[in-house]
Amino acid sequence: MTKTSLELEDLEKGAVSNATEQDENDGAVEHGMKNGGTEGIDSSGDVGVPGTQSVIDTENKDTHQSIQVTNAEQIELNIKEVQPEVEKPQAHILRRMLCGYFKKFTGVKGHKNPYQRPTIPFMFVTFIASFIAISILGVLHYYAIIDQLPHANPNVQLQVVAMLVGSFGASAVLVYGEIKSPLAQPRNLVGGHFVSALVGVIWKVILIQIPLGNWFYPWFCGLAVASAVVAMQITRTTHPPGRGATALIAVMSPLFPWYGFQYLFVPILSGSLIMLIVALLVDNLKPESRYPLYWI
Numbered sequence: 001m002t003k004t005s006l007e008l009e010d011l012e013k014g015a016v017s018n019a020t021e022q023d024e025n026d027g028a029v030e031h032g033m034k035n036g037g038t039e040g041i042d043s044s045g046d047v048g049v050p051g052t053q054s055v056i057d058t059e060n061k062d063t064h065q066s067i068q069v070t071n072a073e074q075i076e077l078n079i080k081e082v083q084p085e086v087e088k089p090q091a092h093i094l095r096r097m098l099c100g101y102f103k104k105f106t107g108v109k110g111h112k113n114p115y116q117r118p119t120i121p122f123m124f125v126t127f128i129a130s131f132i133a134i135s136i137l138g139v140l141h142y143y144a145i146i147d148q149l150p151h152a153n154p155n156v157q158l159q160v161v162a163m164l165v166g167s168f169g170a171s172a173v174l175v176y177g178e179i180k181s182p183l184a185q186p187r188n189l190v191g192g193h194f195v196s197a198l199v200g201v202i203w204k205v206i207l208i209q210i211p212l213g214n215w216f217y218p219w220f221c222g223l224a225v226a227s228a229v230v231a232m233q234i235t236r237t238t239h240p241p242g243r244g245a246t247a248l249i250a251v252m253s254p255l256f257p258w259y260g261f262q263y264l265f266v267p268i269l270s271g272s273l274i275m276l277i278v279a280l281l282v283d284n285l286k287p288e289s290r291y292p293l294y295w296i
Contacts, residue, residue: 129176129282170241192239196228200250
């Protein structure tokens with residue numbers, strides 16, 4: 001054999017041995033990575049680096065997972081602690097509605113009573129107008145009407161044709177004391193009393209024609225007043241004295257059906273017109289006053 005062939009054989013053996021050592025080292029590295037330990041690591045530490053890094057990564061991953069679990073448990077614990085203090089939506093809405101409702105009882109912040117005391121001349125003329133109007137109605141009630149009736153049953157007659165009704169006294173406050181109010185204008189004074197009386201008489205006739213007994217009587221009083229309020233709102237004749245008192249008197253008085261519609265004209269319509277005439281004559285005597293502001 002020549003020298004050249006010997007050198008070639010030595011080179012082949014060296015390559016085979018190197019390949020074998022490389023395979024062994026790769027197997028050791030894979031084994032170390034699988035077991036997460038340091039098996040197969042030589043003293044030089046070149047092969048053991050991947051295994052060590054795997055162990056570190058695994059430990060970091062476990063630590064991160066444990067931190068996440070701890071945070072989740074803490075959040076769940078905080079929710080359980082706060083949950084009993086949270087109100088149900090329905091209860092919260094109801095509480096807000098009730099608080100808002102009762103808060104209205106305190107009035108509007110910054111608003112004061114706008115009513116100003118009138119001047120002495122104004123109050124004097126108001127006194128004169130109220131005195132004249134109610135006195136005229138009183139004279140008609142006691143002298144012009146009652147004395148001309150037969151006295152078979154004075155109590156019934158007094159209630160049937162009475163010229164003085166309580167609602168006229170309340171109307172005097174508006175018509176002679178608050179002449180600029182929309183509720184004191186002629187449309188409201190005359191129309192409000194008449195509409196309210198008509199509603200009251202209708203309910204009275206129904207009550208008499210339908211024998212429902214005394215137990216239903218109070219409910220008819222409520223129906224009469226409520227119906228009168230709505231009727232005046234529809235006809236734009238709202239007048240507070242006529243809104244309740246005029247209709248209520250029609251239902252409460254022991255009127256016979258054929259006398260009921262007389263109540264519309266005597267005393268309601270006639271009394272309202274008398275009060276209006278006095279208002280026209282006397283209210284305009286007040287300094288810087290003008291009545292009415294409008295008719296219709």
